Amino acid sequence: MGAYSTNKIFTDSNVNALLDRLYYEVATALPEVNFDTKLCLTGRAAAQLQGAAAVPCKNLVLLTSDAGVFTFAGGSLPKKMNATGAIRMQARIIFYLPALVLELWYQPGIIKIETVSGIKCQDILEINEILL
Numbered sequence: 381m382g383a384y385s386t387n388k389i390f391t392d393s394n395v396n397a398l399l400d401r402l403y404y405e406v407a408t409a410l411p412e413v414n415f416d417t418k419l420c421l422t423g424r425a426a427a428q429l430q431g432a433a434a435v436p437c438k439n440l441v442l443l444t445s446d447a448g449v450f451t452f453a454g455g456s457l458p459k460k461m462n463a464t465g466a467i468r469m470q471a472r473i474i475f476y477l478p479a480l481v482l483e484l485w486y487q488p489g490i491i492k493i494e495t496v497s498g499i500k501c502q503d504i505l506e507i508n509e510i511l512l
Contacts, residue, residue, distance in 0.1 A: 383498040389429070394479040395440070398461070402442075402482070405460045409452050415500060418446040420493045422485065423511035426501035430494065432512075439481040441511055443491060443502055450486040 382400025383389075390396050406413065413419065420426070423441035428434050444450055454473050458466035465476040475482040485508075492503040 387498045389497060389499055390425075392479060398477055398479055398482070399440070402457070402461060405457060406449055406452060409456075410446075410448050413446055413449055417491070417493060419444045419449060420491060420500040420502050422502040422507050423483075426496075427504050427507055427512055429496040429499060429501050430504040432504065439483055441483045441485060443485045443487055445487055445489055445491050447486070447488070450484065453484050 382396075382403055384396035384399040385393065388396065389399075403415065403419075406419065407415070420443055421429070421440070422443040423439075424432075424435065424437045425440050428437075444453075450473070454466075454468040458475055461475060461477060463475045463477050467474045471486045473484045475484070492506050493500050494503050495501070
């Protein structure tokens with residue numbers, strides 16, 4: 381069981397399980413990636429975990445600064461996650477999964493990451509305003 385399911389981050393256990401599976405698939409394919417500094421939750425969900433007002437999230441967004449993670453996510457990850465579809469753009473991938481729409485954004489460079497309830501989140505002050 382991963383951090384999302386263990387800590388019951390989202391009320392929908394299917395969402396927690398899908399996010400844990402995504403981390404598992406990436407970790408299995410790319411064991412050299414340090415998740416503490418290269419992959420995190422961002423957007424409204426990350427802001428809420430850090431104390432922002434709770435409002436419904438239309439989608440969940442992860443952020444990576446690792447080109448290998450982004451390449452893997454745009455390649456075989458959608459099939460491994462049983463996505464019903466995926467759209468890859470220059471710096472963003474949208475996954476259509478059974479329980480949710482998930483986005484993975486790519487941002488090269490250093491990401492300021494905070495750990496909240498066992499989850500790596502982009503620092504609330506650095507979250508792209510469009511994701512809030």
